[in-house]
Amino acid sequence: MSNEIKVPTFPESVQEGTIATWHKQPGEAFSRDEVIVDIETDKVVQEVPAPADGVLKEILKQEGDIVTSNEIIATFSEGGAGAAPAGNSEPATATNSAEASEIIAAPAAKKLADEKGINLSDVTGTGKGGRITKEDVANYKVSAPVEVKAAVAAPVKIASVPEPMAPITGERIEKRVPMTRLRTRIAERLLDATQNTAMLTTFNEVNMGPIMELRKQYKDRFEKVHNGTRLGFMGFFVKSAVEALRRIPAVNASIDGNDIVYHGYQDIGVAVSTQKGLVVPVLRNVEHMSIAEIENGVRDFGLRGRDGKIGIDEMLGGTFTITNGGVFGSLLSTPILNPPQAAILGMHKIQDRPMAVDGEVKILPMMYLALSYDHRIIDGKEAVQFLVAIKDMIEDPARILLEL
Known part of the structure; x- marks a missing residue:
């Protein structure tokens, strides 16, 4: 049969x-x-x-x-x-x-x-x-050396003749690999974002010292109480973003034709790098999640993204995106929007820098933050206020709990 x-x-x-x-x-x-x-x-x-x-x-x-x-x-x-x-x-x-x-x-x-x-x-x-x-x-490399014959130019009567270029020797290997469907789609979306939005990026910097001290103090107890869940930085940034999105709804909005759609919930996409390209799975209803649940969700996306196990339905939707180039050593970047979302937050590496504090120079662990946003629906004032809100909560973690 x-x-x-x-x-x-x-x-x-x-x-x-x-x-x-x-x-x-x-x-x-x-x-x-x-x-x-x-x-x-x-x-x-x-x-x-x-x-x-x-x-x-x-x-x-x-x-x-x-x-x-x-x-x-x-x-x-x-x-x-x-x-x-x-x-x-x-x-x-x-x-x-x-x-x-x-x-x-x-x-x-x-x-x-x-x-x-x-x-x-x-x-x-x-x-x-x-x-x-x-x-x-496609990846097979031809081992045979490339024969290069030096071109013989006709003599030219000029005042000074430059020295002829030395003949090229050795292998000059090239390979042509077709773009995968996933990579092609990523390219299309990135071009669409840059060509069809009024994208602008604003920057700020945050002192990571308080969060690092809090993490150092409670990470072992946190891991024990929450069944092995590790306390990272992403949980704090996601929780801070949720509160900032509540305060400034335009950053959590999207454009649909001639309408602005304001979302009464926070579905936050977390950019995950895989061997086949960047994917953005979405944490749903993050406003109801604890830091431990956020950390679990982000870790699960990372593991399944590495193995290519993230489902299509998990990447649909989303009202806001966070990407962390710092894990690869990026000091500063301008992230590209993930349409139809109106904004994306870029995190970067933590680096010790001399900072002026109360008239004194201190070495502090600093991180640059970047917010790329669609200027059609988000004004510069709102973008700056959003970043300042996140900065304030990261530098004083009690604000996250108290929603201040």
Whole structure:
């Protein structure tokens, strides 16, 4: 009996996806819930599990093909019927050479190798069972040196002749890698934000000493009381942002056509860096969350983002975004808006700097804060007041508890 493997139902905001990697080939058996294929969308790479035990019969959509929701991409025989017998050296697909059985490559990889004139036997496969993927071919470096012949220029009668450029020697390797669907979508959104908003950035700086002292004093007890949850800085900044958003609703608003939509709740996106690009999962109703719950949520996003496990629905919506370039050593930056949101807060590295305090110079752990905002709905006064509110609460953490 033949069964179908279909593309999962995409959310409304996702129109289509691209077949990224087939983990099984025709004739190979699999177990229920085993990942059969990866589908890359504008937001995440979605894994498609096997609906039941069986053997893959036919692949209808190859790697690189565009697919839509619920489209049939493969068929399989349920219950293991038709599996290749043990010890059978003949491949399930039609091949007639020993070389084909030794070199296992995805169809997209074979196609790209033919286009580039690359011998698949020279490429090391990183896929399951040594399978050569499209990425392996794209990343393959030609080891042969490039021959460069010095151009001979016709003699020119001039007063002074510059010394000829020394001939280029050695390898000059280039590689061309197509942008992934996720990276393409990120590029489109960033360009849209810079071209279709009146984006402006305002800066301030905050003394991190009080928060660092509070964290040092209570971090062990906090971790013990909250079942291993670590006390970081993000929880304080998110709680401060929630209070500042309440005071200045325009920063928590968005534009819809000719309307300004003011949100009576705070859904805060937290930028997470992954191997495939930057994603922004959203903490919902943060106004009702404790610092421990915020820290748990941020940590969970970080771990699942690293493994590519963040779902599409977790990245939809959001009324405000926080990004922390400081974890990579950034001292100062201008973050780009995440439309249709009207503002984004950028955190940076903590660095000791000499500061004037009560007429004396003191060395304090300082952090630059940056607020990029859409000047169409947020005035400069409101943007500055928002940053000052966060600065005041971070420098005096009791204000967070007392909502002062």
